[in-house]
Amino acid sequence: MTRIFSGLKPTGHLTLGNYLGALRQWADVDQHRADALFCVVDLHALTVEHDPARVRRLSRQAATLMLAAGLDPALCTVFVQSHVAEHTRLSYLLECVATDGELRRMIQYKEKSERARTTGQSIRFSLLSYPALMAADILAYAADEVPVGADQTQHVELTRDLAERFNQRYGPTFTVPRATPPAVAARVMDLQDPTSKMGKSHEATSGIVYLLDEADVVRKKIMRAVTDSGREVEYDREARPGPANLLEILAACEGRNPDELAGGYESYGALKKDTAEAVVELLRPLRERHAALAADPEYVDGVLREGAERARGMARPVVDAAYRAIGLLPAT
Numbered sequence: 001m002t003r004i005f006s007g008l009k010p011t012g013h014l015t016l017g018n019y020l021g022a023l024r025q026w027a028d029v030d031q032h033r034a035d036a037l038f039c040v041v042d043l044h045a046l047t048v049e050h051d052p053a054r055v056r057r058l059s060r061q062a063a064t065l066m067l068a069a070g071l072d073p074a075l076c077t078v079f080v081q082s083h084v085a086e087h088t089r090l091s092y093l094l095e096c097v098a099t100d101g102e103l104r105r106m107i108q109y110k111e112k113s114e115r116a117r118t119t120g121q122s123i124r125f126s127l128l129s130y131p132a133l134m135a136a137d138i139l140a141y142a143a144d145e146v147p148v149g150a151d152q153t154q155h156v157e158l159t160r161d162l163a164e165r166f167n168q169r170y171g172p173t174f175t176v177p178r179a180t181p182p183a184v185a186a187r188v189m190d191l192q193d194p195t196s197k198m199g200k201s202h203e204a205t206s207g208i209v210y211l212l213d214e215a216d217v218v219r220k221k222i223m224r225a226v227t228d229s230g231r232e233v234e235y236d237r238e239a240r241p242g243p244a245n246l247l248e249i250l251a252a253c254e255g256r257n258p259d260e261l262a263g264g265y266e267s268y269g270a271l272k273k274d275t276a277e278a279v280v281e282l283l284r285p286l287r288e289r290h291a292a293l294a295a296d297p298e299y300v301d302g303v304l305r306e307g308a309e310r311a312r313g314m315a316r317p318v319v320d321a322a323y324r325a326i327g328l329l330p331a332t
Helices: 015-033 042-047 053-070 084-096 102-103 105-117 127-138 150-170 215-224 241-254 260-261 268-294 297-326
Strands: 003-008 035-040 077-080
Touching: 003 015, 003 105, 003 127, 015 035, 015 053, 015 241, 035 053, 035 297, 042 053, 042 297, 053 077, 053 268, 053 297, 077 105, 084 127, 084 150, 102 105, 102 127, 105 127, 105 150, 127 150, 150 215, 150 297, 215 268, 241 260, 241 268, 268 297
Parallel strands: 003 035, 035 077
Antiparallel strands: none
């Protein structure tokens, strides 16, 4: 059976983009068609300045929302990255296989390190090395597929390179994975800046719909979405990113085609109203389920504990084999 690994980083509250681009696909499709592991990748949240209490809070919230979105522990493995030591055990081996040049070529490293320099912040070494940890996340489970957005495809390509290089140097050890981009709404854009992705860690939040936003807040944000000076509602991602973003969100909510939807609107106001109501209704059951799960933390803890045990059982043989292959003396 195909094995899938994917994760969410707890660096901010999860957004509509996280749901349409990842969570819904995981729950509706991936967990039913494959041996799937879904992880809160909390170690990746430590690569930049952070509040420890906030990381813990957001990690629990992310895990609870994953379950609220429909991930079923009977069908898939849901766990927290730091609960399985094999991630960090394997990460160092992959750092010993990766080169300085290929890590520095990672687009996210370039962007985040540049932002840190311009704001006078120090750049943590983990920001440079974390693609090796991401590769370890994937390779430890012999994953065949990694559902990711376009911004993470480069990291999966590096994972493939590291797996192939390790296998060539030290013998066949790792499954070489492939990236599988979401079919619909892979990149939901910021409502106030439709040329930028709707990111959960952005400082400006007026263009971001969070999964736990109240219905009235969702409506207000979408009704204030940036469009343009045109009069006709047309779907053109390059020339008219604002209207295109709204059409893509509405299409993803209703399972329709944005081009076809555009022909049914004569004004941006009507498009915004319909999009707002579609998003509110899409998120309503998710928010209700989250509230019920948040009131039962023992259940969530149990799911994460059992998920970590299951994940550990999958990862340990792979990582132990990598330790032997690279030349480390087995523990007795």
